[in-house]
Amino acid sequence: MHSERDVLVRNVFPELRRRAAQHCLYLQEVELRWGVTEEESERATELCLSEVCRSDIGSCLLFGRLGV
Structure with missing residues (x-):
């Protein structure tokens, strides 16, 4: 899923931020698994859901995982 995330980070999110700014909105993308340590x-x-609860508005992209 690295290439898909790269497309989102490099192309999709910047465009969404630009469009949101035109309406005085601030977009902050969050990859819920970034920053979760092994411990x-x-x-x-629980940590991911707490981040979702901090948001005023949310949108979600879900991807499946293959393998371990």
Whole structure:
């Protein structure tokens, strides 16, 4: 999924930020698995949901994982 994330980070998110700014909105993308340490991995779901709860408005892209 690295190439897909790269496209989002390099192309999609900057364009969304530009369009949101035209309407006085601020877009902050969050990759919920970034910053979750190995020690916190057992609490990953809890940490991710706490980030979602901090948002005023949310949109979600979900991807499946293959393998380990």
